Amino acid sequence: MHSSNEGEEYTAERIQAIANRLAAARTKGDLVALLVHELENYSLxxxxxxxxxxxxEIEKLPSPYREAVRPYFRAQLFDRHHQILTLHRSGGSRHLATLPLRDPDLFSRFCTMVPEGCFAWNDTSERNPYFRNPKNRLFYYLIAAFTMFVLDEPGHPAGMPFPGGFSVEKRADGWYCLIRDKEKDVFYSICNFCPAKQADDPVRQANRVR
Incomplete structure (x- = not known):
């Protein structure tokens, strides 16, 4: 376990090596093991x-959006962190050993993005909390990889409010997000790798989430 979070030890070369290891995963079980190996380097x-x-970062957001979004941001990171460690340590990930990744090509592109994304500091989006530190940004991507490629769920939790009153919506045929494609020009956004489909309905969706 490391006792420092200043990020000096997380050089571009180290993060590239981590991304290369992740890219070698062929099953969900492989990916869980690789992600846990990296996440265990994060101390309390x-x-x-x-x-x-x-x-x-949340405190910088305007009220009442700040209060509404706070629990979702924390769930996005820390609930998932607890979930993957519990899954691995309890042996619950054994059933994932032979399950293939949902989109190997997309996952490969995700891994290619991560090293550069860990050093991209011009993020002003209210939808993607950022950390000006490669180690912290890598944590964000590791958790996103678990959520999107192991659980096959959206990177942002269902019901999480976005500016404008919209949210990720769960429908009978999958996940939908009205703003998914708006992040296409932001190469390091997890939205580009999310299993949610672009929603065409411009009606506010938050109340439709179950």
Missing amino acids: FDLQIIGGRLNS
């Missing part, structure tokens, strides 16, 4: 720092 202190910086 590291997680406290990440949580503190997340809270700092």
Whole structure:
């Protein structure tokens, strides 16, 4: 476990090597094991720092959006972190050993994006909390990989409010997001790798989430 979160040890070369290892995953079980190996390098202190910086970013958002979105941002990161570690340590990931990744080509592109994305600091989006530290940004991507490529769920939780009153919506035939394609020009956005489909209905969707 590391006791520092300053990010010096997470060089571009190290993150590239991590991304290369992740890209070698062929099954969901492979990916869980590789992700847990990296996540176990984050100490409790590291997680406290990440949580503190997340809270700092949330506090910059306008009210009442700030209060509405806060629990979703925390769930997006820390609930999933707890979930993957519990899944692995309880042996619950054994049934994933032979399950293929839902879209190997998309996952490969995700892994290609990660090294550069960890050093992209011009993110002003209210939808994607950012950390100006490669180690913290890598944590964000590791959790997103678990959510999107192991659980096959959207990177942002269903019901999470976005500016404008919209949210990721779960329908009978899958996940939908009205703003998914708006992130296409942001190469490091997890939205580009999300299993949610672009929603065509411009009606506010938050109340339709179950």
